[in-house]
Amino acid sequence: MSRTSGAHTPDTHLCVLLQSEVVLSAFQQHKEVKLKSSPADLVTETDQRVEKILISAIRNRYPQHRFIGEESVAAGEHLELTDSPTWIIDPIDGTVNFVHRFPFVAISIAFTVNRQTQFGIVYSCVEDKLFYAQRGGGAFLNGEPLHASGQQDISRCVVVTEIGAERDDVALSTMTSNIRRLLQLPVHGVRALGTAAVDMCQVATGGADAYYHIGMHCWDIAASAIIVQEAGGVVMDTDGSEFDMMSRRVIAASSAAVADRIAQVIQAFPCCRDDEDNCGCGATGVN
């Protein structure tokens, strides 16, 4: 990468580790909680603060770069992924966990050029686990190489998913029936940690064999998607097509066989793309 469009993971690691101190020091404290799109979509002052500090630190160093940040978008900023160098930031992935002190919360940062992710960093703050991957350079956890399990047989898989923040009937019945369909295959188990970024990183470690979800946003999944790919896993859309971080649909798996099988089994529900304001499907674009 060139000096002007490029950015380097060590700089960003440092930035993320510094901000994790902010997250950890607030973790045990009482938090003022506000609702966003649903009673289960929460934001705290720490989410907003961490995002502001990260963007200002990165902008200082790379003034030409663009940003897509969860809390900036929630505050009304237009969400658009262009060919320009862009940082996609989730300041706290797992805000519900953070509010309840359930110990899985992460800072997630992806960097894209020409809409292609160049590197991704997920720092699981309480666990003190730094996951990262650079395109073509492999995936690592605290400096040690990561490898997906390579499992090919869906009936021997641990599958991770999330309940999500949607509470409408169609989303809830589709989500629960998808879990039921997988359990009936059967799979070995279905898990949910409350943070999509850390869920997907479990696939990169081989601790889980697959993750799927409909309704996450680009900031939840962009960094962990490249971490899964660089660990030898497969990332695709839930309809079996190529992964598109704006589609809000993702399967991350240990192998193409497992990803394909999950795509065959699960059903989708209407969900506006991240980069489409009014798609007309009746579901909200930002939640």
Ligand SMILES: O=P(O)(O)OC(CO)CO
């Ligand atoms: O806590 P956040 O950033 O809203 O993300 C959630 C999405 O439901 C977990 O991945």
Ligand SMILES: [Mg+2]
């Ligand atoms: Mg998130």
Ligand SMILES: [Mg+2]
């Ligand atoms: Mg968040």
